[in-house]
Amino acid sequence: MTKNLKITLLGGVEEVGKNLTIFEYADTMIIVDVGMSFPDNEVLPGVEYIIPNFSYILERKDKLKAIFLTHGHEDHIGGMPVLLKDVDVPVYGSNIALGFLENKLTRNKTKKKTAKFHIVDENTKPIKIGPFTVEFIRVTHSIPGAFSLWIKTPKGGVFFTGDFKIDHTPVDSKPIELSRIAEIGKEGVLLLMSDSTNANKPGYSLSELEVGKNLSSIFSDKSNDRITVATFASNVHRIQQIYDCAVKSGRKVALMGRSLINNVELAVTLKELKINPKNLIDLSEAAKMPLDRVCIIATGSQGEPRSALSKMSAGDSAPLKIGENDTVILSARSIPGNEKTIYKMINGLSSLGADVIYQTLYNVHCSGHAYQEELKLMMALTNPTYFVPIHGEVRHMLQHERIAVSMGMHKKNIFIPTLGSSFEISKKGFDNKGNVPCDSVYMIGDTESETDEIVQRRMIAEDGVAVISITIDNIGLPKGNINIVTKGITLSNSVISDVASSLLQFFEDGNVLGMTTEEIEVEIIKFTKRRFRNLIRRSPFIIPIIQKEEKNIYAN
């Protein structure tokens, strides 16, 4: 067993989402984050979420000693319910991260609450797992309980930022531990692995407090309106600020959306959210109150068709009817790919008379990820020998590399990983070990959906489907007629009878004599696809159904 520090990226590079990083040394393996990502439903119809291929981990299951979670966002914990079906090791994370995870596990019924969950924070003393020592360093992000990890190994220390921004005025007055990071930089960092999400954004990210000020001024301007604010259910600090604006302006607050209600309940229990229960009301109560006495905090900022906000924008009156005295603030970014549904919702709300305020018009949202100047500060403080940009698409990671180079780092001290990259690192530098299996696993509920199934679904989605059924005798001659049923495509009777009769002729001509059922199916598909294309310039997806009828060939 060679004693090298090996790092493998099963997710979160060349993509945004499903972050999963593996650290190995001798016979010990630890994992940092087990995330999920969301599919593009045009390409992956029906897929609900995507997780990394866990085979590399499961083949080395005995080496796995612990899982560390940097924070509680889905792209960092969303794969845990599936992984925990197969592994049973201690899990370290913040109160919020483990709280969200437990809620997920309860919902999925995949695993009982485990005694192996360990809540940590910046005061937890470094955790020793075999040759690794892991310290949690508090950072600022768009969720409370977010941490960088300072991972010491016999080969040197790795500073793993996780998702972070440098917010000097966070809502909970718990800023990023810059002085501890500077101290670590002085101790000596072998390798920095840093969040690249916003590497192409110049300057500094907006502070959460600035968003609060802007929200507050909208609450003043719109003092006669009912105000609804949509945001991400996990953005606890944003929820705090909206709540504060509402109470300050004499409003009661109603929560709309199951995930929001669950998260608020948890955050209040964990004391990460300061809410007086007497200021909370039900939606049904809110619907009856004078408009200027109510604030609704809602999910559905992405225009998700099933969200209450989206339904209200379409004119559904339940739970609340939107009208001329409604102001709706979308205090969230547009996740790429959601633009059309978001604009559809904005249009719906606008045509009902609401004033809709969203990010391209006002600063009612800020990113939780460091911009270029913050990335430089992180690099300056940690002062690493080597650098690996993570958490981003290729264009983000390459931009992050340019930032490092602009600060004087040598290109040879930077490794740009690809998805599945495995490398060893020591004072001598990188040793690229190639790539491990890292394909995406497409999930529907808790079952995998195979790629070929998805391809079939997509083909049918584009072209429709034709079921072609035929009964043949045991030498391959047809009995009775051929029946064609289509779904998702309407064909004229003349096209159907042309294809049916020409296929019948094809069988009667003895073209499939002696073939197996599978071979005959292939022939039916080939023949009918060609025929459809000739007739209507396209072909539905063909499903052949062959019934064989026994016939005594010795009878006369």
Added chain:
Amino acid sequence: MTKNLKITLLGGVEEVGKNLTIFEYADTMIIVDVGMSFPDNEVLPGVEYIIPNFSYILERKDKLKAIFLTHGHEDHIGGMPVLLKDVDVPVYGSNIALGFLENKLTRNKTKKKTAKFHIVDENTKPIKIGPFTVEFIRVTHSIPGAFSLWIKTPKGGVFFTGDFKIDHTPVDSKPIELSRIAEIGKEGVLLLMSDSTNANKPGYSLSELEVGKNLSSIFSDKSNDRITVATFASNVHRIQQIYDCAVKSGRKVALMGRSLINNVELAVTLKELKINPKNLIDLSEAAKMPLDRVCIIATGSQGEPRSALSKMSAGDSAPLKIGENDTVILSARSIPGNEKTIYKMINGLSSLGADVIYQTLYNVHCSGHAYQEELKLMMALTNPTYFVPIHGEVRHMLQHERIAVSMGMHKKNIFIPTLGSSFEISKKGFDNKGNVPCDSVYMIGDTESETDEIVQRRMIAEDGVAVISITIDNIGLPKGNINIVTKGITLSNSVISDVASSLLQFFEDGNVLGMTTEEIEVEIIKFTKRRFRNLIRRSPFIIPIIQKEEKNIYAN
């Protein structure tokens, strides 16, 4: 027959795309623009394009005397091939608009070149069609040959802007005819109908000339690289500027993309594009040239998977292999909904080593639609009594209304149309006539795709399909086994045999005795869907196939 001026909007309001406006007076009807729009393929799988429902027009076909095209973009001419199958009237438009339309007709083989095409420009004297007199007023836009229409009627004049921006330094030195518009404003405009696309963008749009300057500075900076510029195939002025930059820096130019080659050919013939053939080379030749001697102008700016640029970004070496000395400029906007494919292409090109320059990083594109200050100028010059914002989503039209109100127009003098809105207008004001049929028609090639077909395709795309075939005798009892074939979903043998055997039992219990085939199909769908849901918590789309076998019930 009442003598009122009636205006009907079959498309282009509450949406971006498929612009179509109808003007009627007494027994005469004229149409302005017959556009198409593009589908969201997640919602409308397989649909290629969308056109307005023409039934309102076809029911009044005898009244239709002429079609006017403001310019040659697809959202203004794309529905013409379908409409021209049913109507045969004079069509007025610019050289480019009619040239693009003729190319479309030739490609679609839907109609021969018609003698009824009339090329017009700003010098054409007003065209008299019954009670209407239509004058073409030159405007600036992202395509040459773009016009506003000054439509005079016995009830007063309508100024219809079409798509426009106010560019004082257009590439072809043919600025918008502001003085003629001012003159018309003095004559007296009853109604202004104005482009709302960018009504929520403050300030002025960038001039096309500024884009040219920025492109030129990139050509200087990247003098050692091969430069590929992707843009819209119809943006003739942009193509001119890219060509000019290339030639000025001593490069030959290759064109990539069929639509681009066709459009360049047409624009050169029409003298809208000044290109010296000796500077054009084939792609195969370009591939062999020193990199710094070549510029490629390409389509595929939206990351369309079938475009050459997209294939090259995926590492395909044909027609050109992208490497470290390639600069790729995306001189186009991201059409909402295309962000993911565009970023995928940018990531691919970046990881091959190319430097990719796109709009969020540099001003390498400008909009062809007026920003707020330009809209105000249009409103000030035309000085209309009444105003109808058109060409935009609800949020754009409402913002355009706010602009008009901010300039002193009374809200009651503004009408915000909905899709299909029909209204009469006179000096007394608007008389809302309600809405006419205006549903979207979903096209695949030149055939319509029914909504229920699309819904079926989308259901199969999400859940897969199961074909359940059974042979029954003529009273409804099963003969032989039940056969289940699935596509797009993989089921375990135990699930399949459970469903098959329980359905068989359902039949054997006599539950479908005496039913028609259609009734039995419904029963099969109900029974199996419920069973699948119980077993696997979801159900594929069910296609029942019933074969009835004659049985002589009088036999013993």
